[in-house]
Amino acid sequence: MIAIMNMTLSKIDAAYIAGVIDGEGTITLVRKHRGENRQLSVSISSTERPLLEYILETLAAGKITTKRTYSAAHSPGYTYAIYNRQAFHLLQHVSPFLRTYKRLRADLILAHYLALTPRNGRYSASxxxxxxAFEEAVLNTRARS
Incomplete structure (x- = not known):
């Protein structure tokens, strides 16, 4: 078992969650409000709510939101999301199991995010x-066609 903050995560669960992130997830830096600095986000979208509930229960962190459906023919969609340091701790454990370009994003984030994100929110010019530059590098890391 691996401890993530106050969570425990087995290697099997870490590998499974990495596979879900590789297939249906996003590892990115998001801006919640205009003018704010970007924050780390790991999210997974699915029409299978039980899958997302399993991840939420396993990690004991994050949240599930319901997406709006615009047509009765569409299945309801859900998104699991985890942010900031909790997302960072999750990436520490799932990154060895990632197999897509998301592994490159995770490695960049793990190498630089904490050093470039002061907890007090005060950023020097340097x-x-x-x-x-770090944000650009992360956001420009994409799947190859």
Whole structure:
């Protein structure tokens, strides 16, 4: 068992969750409000709510939201999301099992995110410059066609 903050995660669960992230998930830096710095986000979208509930129960962190359906013919969709340091701790455990370009994103984040994200939110000019370059590097890491 692996401890994630106050969570425990077996290697089997870590590998399974990594597979779900590889297939249906997103590892990115999001901006919640205009003008704010981007924050780490790991999210998984699915029409299978029990899958997302399993992940939520296993990690004991994050949240599930319901997506709006615009047509009666569409299945309801759900998104599991985890942010900031909790997402960082999750990536520490699932990144060895990632197999897509998301592994490259996770490795970049694991190498630089904490050093470029002061807990007090005060960024020096030097850190801000390095953080912008880091954000660009993460966001430009995409699947090859």
């Amino acid at each position: 850190i801000m410059e390095r953080r912008k």
